Amino acid sequence: HQVTGRRNKSRIYKRLGFIVLIFFITLFASAPFFSVYSERPSHYSGLNPSNETVFIAANIINGELVRDSWGQSVLELIDRIGPENAFLSIYENDSGPETAKALQELADKVQCDYSIVSGHVDLDTFPTIQILPGEQRIKRIAYLAHVRNQALRPLDQTQAEHSPDFNSTNRHFDKLLFLNDIVFSPSNAADLLFSTNIGPDGRTDYHAACAVDFGNPFKFYDRFALRDNEGYRVGLPFFPWFTTAGRAESWSDVMSGSDAVRVQSCWGGMVAFEAEWFQSQHSTKDLEPLRFRAEPELFWDASECCLIHADLMERAHETALGRDSGIYVNPYVRVAYDTTTFSWLDFVLHFEQLFALGHFVADTVRGFPGSNTRQLESPGEVVTHRTWVFDGPVNDTAVSPGIKSIPEFGHWESVTDTAKPGGYCG
Secondary structure: OHHHHHHHHHHHHHHHHHHHHHHHHHHHHHHHHHOOOOOOOOOOOOOOOOOOOEEEEEOOOOHHHHHOHHHHHHHHHHHHHOHHHEEEEEEEEOOOHHHHHHHHHHHOOOOOEEEEEEEOOOHHHOOOEEEEOOEEEOOHHHHHHHHHHHHOHHHOHHHHHOOOOOOOOOOOOOEEEEEOOOEOOHHHHHHHHHHOOEOOOOOEOOOEEEEEEEOOOOOEOOOOOOEEOOOOEOOOOOOOOOOOOOOOHHHHHHHOOOOOEEEEEOOOOEEEEEHHHHOOOOOOOOOOOOOOOOOOOOOOOOOHHHHHHHHHHHHOOOOOOOOOOOEEEEEEEEEEOOHHHHHHHHHHOOOHHHHHHHHHHHHHHHOOOOOOOOOOOOOOOEEEEEEEEEOOOOOOOOOOOOHHHHHHHEEEEEEEEEOOOOHHHO
16 A cells, blocks of 8 residues: 555556646646737838938947957947948047057048047046045046046047047037947837837837846846836846836836837937037037036945936936936847847847746845835935045055954044935945
C-alpha cells in the first residue's frame, strides 16, 4: 500500500509539473499577440513629412563609436531630416587626439551646416564644494551641465561671435534633438521627432519627447532623469518601468501602448524638444533661452537632464504635478549603449507584457518608488530645507580624514528658501 501511495503521489506531481509546463509554454507562445509595442503606429514613416528644421546636439568622447554605428546613424538621420533642414552641433572635450580625429573625419562627410568642436574644459573655473579638510571637489552634475551647454552654443549669437571655434547659426529651428553616445535607428529618431503624439493637423504636439534607453535587453538604463507624471521615481528597471503610485497615469499609459506616456521628466539617451525654448532670438517669450543647470547644495543632487524639463515646464506654465505637461516618453523608440543589446530589443519587447505582474510585486516588496521630501514643492513657494554646512578647516595637512569623519567637520542647518523648479528631480 505504501508503494502504491508513493506511485500515486509521483503521478500527481508529474501531472502538475506537466500542467505548469504547458501553462508557461502557452503563456510565452501567446505573449507576442498581447505585446502593446510590437506593432508600430501606421503614421510612423521615419521621414520628415513637414520639412521641419532640427538642431542636433551631442556630446561624445568615443572615437570608435563616431567612426562606427553612431556616426553612420547621425549621417543617415541628417539625410532623413533633409540636409537643408538640419544643423549638427557636436562638442567633445579632453578625450584625446583619436576622438578629435574621428570627429574631423565625420565632419568631412556631413552634408548639413555644422559646428564640431574639440575643446578643453578648465575645471578651475567651476564652483567647488567641500565636506572634508583639504578636499575641494566639483559636482559632477555641474560639469555635465556645462558640457551639454557647450553643444548648444551655436544657438547663442552673443557667445558664438566671441568663440571662433563654434560655427554659429541664426536660423529658426522647429525641433532640437539631443543625442547621447547611443546605438540607435535613424528611422526611429525621425519618428521620435516628427511622429510622437501626432495631432489632427498631422503635426506633433509636445514640449519634449524621449526615447527609452537600455543597458541590456531587459534593463532600462536612465532612472536618474525619469519621473512619472506626478513626480514619482520609477520602479525596478524593467517593463513597465513605472510604479502604480498615486494615480498611476504613466503606468497606465505604458500598459495601453501609448506613444506619448505622460511624465514630468525623461531623457532615455535621445530626446526631442520644441526648439523655441532654447533660442532667445526666436522665442515669443521675453525669457533667457533654456540651458542645463545643476543644484548647488552639498547633499542634494538632481540630474541636469531632469532639471531642464522642470525649467521648461515652469516657463510653459505647466508646473502642476499630475497635469499633462507636454513631456512624454515614446516606448516605440528604443536605444542602447552597445550593438548586442540593441539587436535584442525588438525580440524582447514581444514578451515584456509578461513582466508587468512581477514588476508590481517586486516594487511593492522593495517599497518603490520611495519618498522625496521636495516632490510636491511648487516653484516660488517659500520652503524650509535642511542643508549641510561645512565648518572647516578648509586645509589641514595634519589629518587625512575619511568619509566616516564627515560629521566631525559640519552640521545640518534649517534654511528658509524659495523653491526652484524640479524639486521632484532630487
